[in-house]
Amino acid sequence: MPRLPHPAPSREIAIELEGQTIPCREGDSVASALIAAGEHVFARSVKYHRPRGPWCMTGECSHCLMRVDGLPNVFTCRTRVRPGMRIERQNAFPSAEHDVFRAIDFLFPKGLDHHEMFAGVPVAEQVMAKVARHLAGLGLLPEKEAPPRLPHxxxxxxxxxxxxxxxxxxxxxxxxxxxxxxxxxxxxxxxxxxxxxxxxxxxxxxxxxxxxxxxxxxxxxxxxxxxxxxxxxxxxxxxxxxxxxxxxxxxxxxxxxxxxxxxxPTMWPFVNNDIPGVYSARAIATLIRRDGVLPARSFALVGTGPELYDLSRLIVAHGAAVEVIVDVAADPPEDAPHRSLRGEALKAHGRTGVRGFSFRPLNGRNERVDCDAVGVCVPASxxxxxxxxxxxxxxxxxxxxxxxxxxxxxxxxxxxxxxxxxxxxxxxxxxxxxxxxxxxxxxxxxxxxxxxxxx
Amino acid sequence: MSKALVCPCEDVTVEDVEHAFARGFTDMESIKRYTGFGTGICQGKSCMGAVARLIHQSKARPPAGIAPFTPRTPLFPTELSVLATAPFDVQKAPVGSTPREVHLGALALRSELPLPARAKVVIIGGGIMGLALAWNLVLRGETDVVVLEKGYLLAGASGRNGGGVRMQWGTPSMIALAKRSIELMKSFARDMGINIWLRQGGYLFLATSKEVAHRLEANQKLHNAHGVPTEILTADGAREIVPELTCKNVVAAAWNPEDGVIFPWPFLWGYAQAATRRGVRVETFTDVTGFEISGGQIRKVKTDRGDIACETVVLAAGAWSPEVAAKAGIRLPNEPHRHEICSTEPLKPFLGPLVSVLDSGLYFSQSMRGEIVGGMGDPKEPAGLNLGSTLRFLSRYARALTEQLPILGRVKVLRQWAGCYDVTPDNSPILGRTPGLPNLLQMSGFVGHGFMMAPAVAERMAAWMTEADNTDELFTRFNLQRFAEGRLERENMIIG
The missing domain is CATH 3.50.50.60 (FAD/NAD(P)-binding domain)
Known part of the structure; x- marks a missing residue:
C-alpha cells in the first residue's frame, strides 16, 4: 500500500515476518509497516479462525496481536519497529493465509455454542474437551524470562x-x-x-x-x-x-x-465487520497522519456524524478514492461529497480481506461497490x-x-x-x-x- | 461465513448475544459471562457499546436498566514482571475498593413481577450451594422452592473462584464430600445439558517449610486410606510434572492426579435452568431485608420485592450469611475475608495441574481457555465484605508466581477481581439446624472451597431435609451448636 511522504526523513530498516524481509522506516509501528508492505492478514481469530488485520490502531481491540521477538500477543499497532525484529502470526495452521481451522467458521455458520455442544454425549464430550483445550489459547509462552525491570x-x-x-x-x-x-x-x-x-x-x-x-x-x-x-x-x-x-x-x-x-472505537455489527480491511475511522486517520501509510486505494465509509465526512476529505486529500459514504443514522449533510446516502443492510465482502462493500439505500435496492477497505465512523464508546x-x-x-x-x-x-x-x-x-x-x-x-x- | 461480530476478541456474534437474551440473560454482567464477550484482550473496550445497543434495540431492558459490567484493572494488558515492581508494605493491612461493584443489586435491574406469596422452602443465596440444593430438592419431589439472590447469578464467590476441585483434604468428611462432588461433576453435562469442562490435570501442593511438609505427609496417609492416590514428591519429582517450575525453597510436594479444574459458571446456569424448568423460582436482584419470627420459627422472609411465607429457610449466602443471619437475631461466627485473584492473556496449553504453595497461599492453574488464573491470600487482610482490587495484590502475586514460574514474567495480566471467603473459626462449614430457630437451616462457612463441595453437600442436605429418618452425621458434626460446645472440626488444607 502507498507510503505517504514522511514529515521527517527517517532511516530505512528491515524487520522479518516469518522469514520474509519487510522494509520499513524507523519510527513505523509494526502494524503500519506490514500494511505498507501489503500484508493484511495478521492473525486468525480465537474461535472461528477468521482472518484478522488491524482495526483500531490504538490498542483497544485484539485484531493486530502478533508474536514479536518471541513474545506472544503483542499489540503491533503500538509497537515501534526495531532492526531485525522477528514477527510471527498466531493461531493459524499451517499459515494465516491458508488456515485449515477456518473450517470451524464454515461448519458452524450459526455459531458454536460451547455451553451446550455435545453436552453429555459420551465419548464426543471427552474428545471435544481435549480438542477444545488444544485449540484454545492465543500464542505460545514467551521465549525468555523478563529482564530486570526499572524500579517504580x-x-x-x-x-x-x-x-x-x-x-x-x-x-x-x-x-x-x-x-x-x-x-x-x-x-x-x-x-x-x-x-x-x-x-x-x-x-x-x-x-x-x-x-x-x-x-x-x-x-x-x-x-x-x-x-x-x-x-x-x-x-x-x-x-x-x-x-x-x-x-x-x-x-x-x-x-x-x-x-x-x-x-x-465502537464495534458496529454488520456481516464480516471483522475481516482485514475493515478499519475504525480513527485507525485510518492514524495510519495516514501518524504512520504515513494509506491503508488502501479505494474506500467505502460507513457511520454517521461530521467526522465521517471529515475522514472522507482526509482520504481524498491523500490521493485515495472514496467509493461511497453510507450514513446509518441521518441524511447526509448538504455539503457532503458525492455518493453520500443514507443506508442499511451493510456487508463487507472478501475472503481474507475487503474486496467490496454492499448496502441498501433507504427505499432502494441492495448495491455493491468494489473497494479494498471499509472505514467505520460511529460515535465512540x-x-x-x-x-x-x-x-x-x-x-x-x-x-x-x-x-x-x-x-x-x-x-x-x-x-x-x-x-x-x-x-x-x-x-x-x-x-x-x-x-x-x-x-x-x-x-x-x-x-x-x-x-x-x-x- | 457471514457472521456479524460484536466481540472480535472472543468471536462473539450478534446471534450469540440474542441467544443469551433468549436464555433470560439481559443484564450486562450476565451477558458477559454467558457469551464470553468482553473477557478477551480488550476487556470490553470496543464491544460493550455494541452490546448496549443490542439490549436497547431488543427492548430486553429499559434504558435505566442497561449498565456496563464492572471495568477491571489493569485497563491495559500489563506484564507480571512490571506489576511486581509495585511497592507494598507487608506489615500493613491492605485497603482498597477499586473497582467499585456498583451494580451488584442495582435497583433498575430488579424484576417488576411479584414474588410468590408463599413457598415451602426459601433458599437465601443463589450461589452454587443454594442452586444445587434447589435442584436436589426437585430430584426428591420438592418443587415448591424459591431461591433469592441479591445480585446477578454468579455475583458472589461462585462466580469469582479459580475453579479448582480436589480430594486432598485434611479430614475424612471433606475427602468424602470432594470425591462425591468430582463424581457428580463427571456426569454433570449428561445430567444438566451444559458443559462444565472438568479437566483432571491434578493438584500439585508445594511445601516450603518442614512444618507444611509434615502436614502434607500426614494427609497423604489419610488420603490413601480413603482411596485418594496422593503421592509425596521431592522438588525434582514436582519438576517432572511441571518442568518450568523452579521449586525454589520447596522441601516436599503432594500430588494427586485425579484433582482438577472446572469452569465454575455453567454449574449455576445448569442448576438454575434445570430447577426452573421443574417449577423452582430463582429470583435475582432480590434482597432479603428481614424475617417475621413467632413461636420460635421463621414465618416469613421479607424482601425488597415483598414477603414470602414459608416452612423452611435455608441460609446459603456464603460470605453474606452473617449479615443475613443477624436480621433473624442469629450471630454466626463466620467472617468474610476478601481474596483477590487475576487472569492473564490466554496461552496455548502448557500447565497441566493446579499448583499451590501451601505456605504462602499462592495458587495458579491454566483454564480451559488458556489463561493463567491464580491468586494468593494476604495474611493482613482484615475481616469485612470487600470486593475491591488492589495493586498490592498484583505485585505480591506476580513476585510469588514468577519466583516459581519465571517464564511467566513477560506474560500479561488482563484483569483482576476479588471474592470473599466465608471463614469460620475452625475452617469447617456450618451445616444443619440453628439453635433456637429450628426452621432456619445453615449451609455456609465453606472458607473458599464451597464450590467444589456443593454438588455433594447439596445431595446430602436435600436427603436430610426430605427423609424423616435421615440422621446424616454431617448435619450434627458441622452444626452451629458446635462452637458453643467447643467441639471444633479443624481443617488444615485451606489455601490462603
Whole structure:
C-alpha cells in the first residue's frame, strides 16, 4: 500500500515476518509497516479462525496481536519497529493465509455454542474437551524470562490529568494560566489526540492553540494508565511508562483527577465487520497522519456524524478514492461529497480481506461497490473505565446508545476527587471537548483554592 | 461465513448475544459471562457499546436498566514482571475498593413481577450451594422452592473462584464430600445439558517449610486410606510434572492426579435452568431485608420485592450469611475475608495441574481457555465484605508466581477481581439446624472451597431435609451448636 511522504526523513530498516524481509522506516509501528508492505492478514481469530488485520490502531481491540521477538500477543499497532525484529502470526495452521481451522467458521455458520455442544454425549464430550483445550489459547509462552525491570516511581501532584487530547490539553492550558500544578499522562508519543491523529474538521481548533504547557505542568508521554486505585496513602493512578530502558511502573497520587480519556472505537455489527480491511475511522486517520501509510486505494465509509465526512476529505486529500459514504443514522449533510446516502443492510465482502462493500439505500435496492477497505465512523464508546473505578456513575446515552460518565456542568462526578471532560461525557466535537476541559480545570482550581495548598 | 461480530476478541456474534437474551440473560454482567464477550484482550473496550445497543434495540431492558459490567484493572494488558515492581508494605493491612461493584443489586435491574406469596422452602443465596440444593430438592419431589439472590447469578464467590476441585483434604468428611462432588461433576453435562469442562490435570501442593511438609505427609496417609492416590514428591519429582517450575525453597510436594479444574459458571446456569424448568423460582436482584419470627420459627422472609411465607429457610449466602443471619437475631461466627485473584492473556496449553504453595497461599492453574488464573491470600487482610482490587495484590502475586514460574514474567495480566471467603473459626462449614430457630437451616462457612463441595453437600442436605429418618452425621458434626460446645472440626488444607 502507498507510503505517504514522511514529515521527517527517517532511516530505512528491515524487520522479518516469518522469514520474509519487510522494509520499513524507523519510527513505523509494526502494524503500519506490514500494511505498507501489503500484508493484511495478521492473525486468525480465537474461535472461528477468521482472518484478522488491524482495526483500531490504538490498542483497544485484539485484531493486530502478533508474536514479536518471541513474545506472544503483542499489540503491533503500538509497537515501534526495531532492526531485525522477528514477527510471527498466531493461531493459524499451517499459515494465516491458508488456515485449515477456518473450517470451524464454515461448519458452524450459526455459531458454536460451547455451553451446550455435545453436552453429555459420551465419548464426543471427552474428545471435544481435549480438542477444545488444544485449540484454545492465543500464542505460545514467551521465549525468555523478563529482564530486570526499572524500579517504580511514585509522584504526587495536585491535579493529575488522564489524556492529552483536546479536553486534557485545554485543561492543562487553563491550569497553567491559573498557576495550578498538574501532570498530564498520555499513552501516545505526542500529545494532541484526535487533533494530531484524527480527521480534523474546519471547525476544530488548531493543535498549536495548546502548544504552551507552562512550568506549572508536566507531560508524560508513552504512558498508559492501567487503573485508579486506593491504598493507605490515598488515591492514585497506576500507569506504565515506556522508556528507552524498558517499561516503568508509575504511581501518581493527586488531590484531583481529571479523566479526559476520550472514547474507544465502537464495534458496529454488520456481516464480516471483522475481516482485514475493515478499519475504525480513527485507525485510518492514524495510519495516514501518524504512520504515513494509506491503508488502501479505494474506500467505502460507513457511520454517521461530521467526522465521517471529515475522514472522507482526509482520504481524498491523500490521493485515495472514496467509493461511497453510507450514513446509518441521518441524511447526509448538504455539503457532503458525492455518493453520500443514507443506508442499511451493510456487508463487507472478501475472503481474507475487503474486496467490496454492499448496502441498501433507504427505499432502494441492495448495491455493491468494489473497494479494498471499509472505514467505520460511529460515535465512540466513552472510555468511562477510570472514572467508574473512581466511583463516578455511568449511564446509557440514548442518543448515542453508548455508556457515558454522569457529571455536572463543571465535570464533577459522584467519585471522590474525580472530574471528567471531553468524550468521556459522550462524543462531542474537538472544540466542545476543549471547552469542557477548560471548564473542568477552572472548577478544579476553585476547589483546590478553597482547600488551599495546591499552588 | 457471514457472521456479524460484536466481540472480535472472543468471536462473539450478534446471534450469540440474542441467544443469551433468549436464555433470560439481559443484564450486562450476565451477558458477559454467558457469551464470553468482553473477557478477551480488550476487556470490553470496543464491544460493550455494541452490546448496549443490542439490549436497547431488543427492548430486553429499559434504558435505566442497561449498565456496563464492572471495568477491571489493569485497563491495559500489563506484564507480571512490571506489576511486581509495585511497592507494598507487608506489615500493613491492605485497603482498597477499586473497582467499585456498583451494580451488584442495582435497583433498575430488579424484576417488576411479584414474588410468590408463599413457598415451602426459601433458599437465601443463589450461589452454587443454594442452586444445587434447589435442584436436589426437585430430584426428591420438592418443587415448591424459591431461591433469592441479591445480585446477578454468579455475583458472589461462585462466580469469582479459580475453579479448582480436589480430594486432598485434611479430614475424612471433606475427602468424602470432594470425591462425591468430582463424581457428580463427571456426569454433570449428561445430567444438566451444559458443559462444565472438568479437566483432571491434578493438584500439585508445594511445601516450603518442614512444618507444611509434615502436614502434607500426614494427609497423604489419610488420603490413601480413603482411596485418594496422593503421592509425596521431592522438588525434582514436582519438576517432572511441571518442568518450568523452579521449586525454589520447596522441601516436599503432594500430588494427586485425579484433582482438577472446572469452569465454575455453567454449574449455576445448569442448576438454575434445570430447577426452573421443574417449577423452582430463582429470583435475582432480590434482597432479603428481614424475617417475621413467632413461636420460635421463621414465618416469613421479607424482601425488597415483598414477603414470602414459608416452612423452611435455608441460609446459603456464603460470605453474606452473617449479615443475613443477624436480621433473624442469629450471630454466626463466620467472617468474610476478601481474596483477590487475576487472569492473564490466554496461552496455548502448557500447565497441566493446579499448583499451590501451601505456605504462602499462592495458587495458579491454566483454564480451559488458556489463561493463567491464580491468586494468593494476604495474611493482613482484615475481616469485612470487600470486593475491591488492589495493586498490592498484583505485585505480591506476580513476585510469588514468577519466583516459581519465571517464564511467566513477560506474560500479561488482563484483569483482576476479588471474592470473599466465608471463614469460620475452625475452617469447617456450618451445616444443619440453628439453635433456637429450628426452621432456619445453615449451609455456609465453606472458607473458599464451597464450590467444589456443593454438588455433594447439596445431595446430602436435600436427603436430610426430605427423609424423616435421615440422621446424616454431617448435619450434627458441622452444626452451629458446635462452637458453643467447643467441639471444633479443624481443617488444615485451606489455601490462603
Amino acid at each position: 516511581e511514585t509522584l504526587e501532584v495536585p491535579v493529575a490529568i488522564a489524556g492529552a487530547g483536546p479536553a486534557g490539553l485545554a485543561a492543562a492550558r487553563e491550569l497553567s494560566n491559573l498557576g495550578v500544578r498538574f501532570l498530564v499522562l498520555e499513552r501516545e508519543t505526542e500529545p494532541g489526540g484526535r487533533l494530531r491523529y484524527g480527521a480534523v474538521g474546519p471547525k476544530d481548533p488548531p493543535l498549536s492553540a495548546f502548544a504552551q504547557v507552562s512550568s506549572f505542568g508536566a507531560l508524560r508521554l508513552c504512558t498508559t494508565i492501567i487503573g485508579l486505585y486506593d491504598d493507605e496513602r490515598g488515591r492514585y493512578l497506576a500507569a506504565v511508562e515506556e522508556t528507552a530502558d524498558g517499561p516503568r511502573l508509575l504511581k501518581v497520587y493527586a488531590q484531583r483527577f481529571l479523566i479526559a480519556t476520550g472514547g474507544h 466513552p472510555a468511562f473505565e477510570l472514572a467508574s473505578q473512581g466511583g463516578a456513575e455511568v449511564e446509557l446515552s440514548e442518543a448515542h446508545q453508548t455508556f457515558r460518565v454522569r457529571a455536572d456542568e463543571d465535570g464533577f462526578t459522584a467519585g471522590p476527587g474525580i472530574s471528567v471532560a471531553g468524550d468521556v461525557l459522550g462524543q462531542m466535537t474537538a472544540a466542545q471537548a476543549a471547552d469542557s476541559g477548560a471548564r473542568a480545570a477552572r472548577a478544579i482550581a476553585r476547589v483546590l483554592g478553597a482547600v488551599g495548598g495546591a499552588r
